[in-house]
Amino acid sequence: MALHEETTTRRLDQIPKAYDPQAVEWPLYQWWESNGYFRPRPSKNPDRRPFVISMPPPNVTGALHLGHAITATIEDIMIRYHRMLGDETLWVPGEDHAGIATQTVVEKQLAKEGTDRHALGREAFVERVWEWVGQYKSNIQNQHRRLGVSCDWERERFTLDEGLSRAVREVFVRLYEEGLIYRAERIINWCPRCMSAISDLEVEVEETPGLLSYVRYPLEPAEGEAEPRYIMVATTRPETILGDTAIAVNPEDERYKNLIGRCAIVPVMNRSIPIIADAAVDQSFGTGAVKVTPAHDPTDFEIGQRHNLRSIQVIDFDARMTPEAGPFAGQDRYEARKNLKAELERLGLLDHEQDYTIPLGHCERCKTVIEPLISMQWWVKTAPLATPALNAVRYGQTKIVPPRFNKVYSDWMENIRDWNISRQLWWGHRIPAWYCGDCGHITVAREDPTACLNCGGLKLEQDPDVLDTWFSSWLWPFSTLGWPDDTPDLRRYYPTSVLETGYDIIFFWVARMMMAGTHFMGIAPFHTIYLHGLVRDKQGRKMSKSLGNGIDPIEVMDKFGSDALRFTLATSSTPGNDTKLDENRILGARNFANKIWNASRFVMGQTEGIAGGIPSLARLAPKTLADRWILSRLARLTDDVTRLMEEYQFGEAGRRIFDFIWSEYCDWYLEVAKGQLQEPRLRVCTAHILRSALDTALRLLHPFMPFLTEEIWRHLWSDAPENEWPASALIIAPWPSLDGATMAALADTATEDDFALLQQIITGIRDMRKRINDTRDEQELPKLNRVAALLAGGRRTSLLRQQAGLIERLAMTEPPTIERKLAEKPSRAMALVASGVEVYIPVADLFDIERELARLDTRIEAARAAVERSRKMLANEQFVTRAKPEVVQKERDTLAGHADTLARLEEQRRELAG
């Protein structure tokens, strides 16, 4: 509580004039954290389930980028909202060991030192990575802290922690025992730079300009055939010719029917291969005949399996040609392509080439071109896991926001392919499988075995590979809570509530967590999946290191403050849609923070000594129209924002709060209050309303701008006795909520209509005053400070008389003359009509009649068009009979209003012209 006690003053002259986020944010964060506000606190309402989020774990050695910032912001908004609602709230943070990514970073470091991991050896290398992790882990943590994340750091987890590693091991063993993990030789995506297999998801396909080469294969001569004949195929990867073991044609293809069963000669290698028929071949592409290389192409691999073809690996794991490649052995794959083509040309077998766009797979991590290769790997059989995960979404146990991603999720789940989980790396969870040197049995066990489970042999060797990074993060929602142990946290906080992340990792992470959750826990890991869009640069490009277009959130926070960044990220888009981050918007949010700061400074300064404490909204006694108006607006705001938060419409909620604070509280009520505070009769009540409304607004805004609001809030309450404080800090203060009676008492349409009329009149007078002064300025006459005003109020007369002072002060008029009907209308005056009220600003010594007539004509024209439009609608029998009655009635009122306005404007014009 120390920080709060330091705050003893709210004197205007002692609070800095401009909000300085740097001075406020870090101390506040430490204060929150040291006071334990981020820990879950039991709810007073036992019927409410705890609200829990597992934070998507960032790469342990990474730097914070805008993707993390938007994730952290949206999650913190939800967490803070629920904490204020009084829910038991838990946000579990952590980091991911990020297998390939981290290993690559450290390898680069080693390269700089002129060494590599093989020189170091496995153990020393892993040791080295741990050092690196120790050095960088705190970076991402502290960068996250700067964003204001109110997560429970005491429950922080790391995917390579002992506990989480145990979860990984348990899952592997269990799935193996269930027959859902198996080892198989398949064609896989191989990254020759990472020297590892990667999963289908980790391959990025890019359309690349290339060549389609047409190559003739000589046919083995049939009996009695003298002339040499050829069969021609098209290929984008000529070097794979060396590994061809067949040529395939479509069985229906008339051109080749008579060749099926015959043999062709692989150029250069002079190997005889069969011509086979397979339905996978598209007759219309290329020549309709396909070379088949089972060792280096997924489709060919399948054709090979169907036809029992031999696989000849001609490209090695390091992307160099194998001895099987004959004269090209040892050459790089692209070098071999060039050389082979030259050789084909020399042999007269390269018929021609054409430009062709090739979809090329690249390694997601290092962008190296993927080589499809046959290799022994570990796999998860995913179909049995996908079904429950699919059903959880299908039957509404888990809802996706926005719902259009249902289809993306379901389509993937329905067509799911087995997951290659082994990686030929050193950094990660080692695969818990041991091979027996005696009998060859594979022992998969929870504890490291000392002898073969089959033959008892002691020559055991552990599989050298590690598991895909996602094999640990798919357990995140329960492994972080203590699973496989039956811990209190696991029982209390699983399933979690909302999973919030970018839509770009639906398959990588979200879908797999759904599978793991349903399979191991028997229930989906979250009831809601909220997917945000990607943050892009000004041109709409994805931010990336290589493009150098990334905006560094730390720099943004240095410059504008965390709250400004958070508010911008939260309000710049809608769920699932990408955001082009615009620095001007951040600037706007920074200005908003400053606006609130100064409004608060003013309110606290003005109300000092007048009003101790802050009455609740229900206990206020509004005395004026403006009082009732601001409370009505505030009541509606509270209602709307709460609803929007429940609907995950955080952007809209933030914008509403912005509009209220700036355009209603500051622009109007604060200005009105300046006058009311001068009146002894109104002072106390006005001060109370100013403070109470500010208090509520700060609470509503807190999830979006936690630092600024907390700082002001503790100043605001500092003169109230401690036992009156709603809470020791805004972060745990109650979320504003109005019971039905209070809502009914505060929200009042008639009041809002009355005030809207007043605003219309005041704005109108300001406009006329400005035009008068512009004209005077042109004529080199001194400007008028105040103008005279005559109002014909009609049935609104008493309202206007009550509010005359307000009009005078806010519209800068002399004390206005207000009559039901003016006995004599001023002949030389500017005029306007608003909801049946006529307003005249007489201009004695200067008047540009032509200009005023033109202005009136514009207004008359607009009124006439409006009347026309309404008349036409009401004349339409279909409208009158079919539209909802209240819509028709509203239209009638609108017409009456416009007609009245039109008539009065025309009258004003006649008098002016006449």
Place this chain on the structure above:
RNA sequence: GGGCGGCUAGCUCAGUGGCAGAGCGUCUGCUUUACACGCAGAGGGUCGGGGGUUCAAAUCCCUCGCCGCCCACCA
């Protein structure tokens, strides 16, 4: 080849059946006793094109056009 999203003011984006909105930018004023990171006022859009449904469409349906993304084994 399938699927999804976007196209609204000069720019960045809200709005998803009932007379088009915000911020920034523009123009004009302003030391009005919180804020020039401000105040006041103004101007600016046939809501991508076409068709349909409806009393009524930016909003629902169809279609076309760009721009972007995701998925997919045509070499």
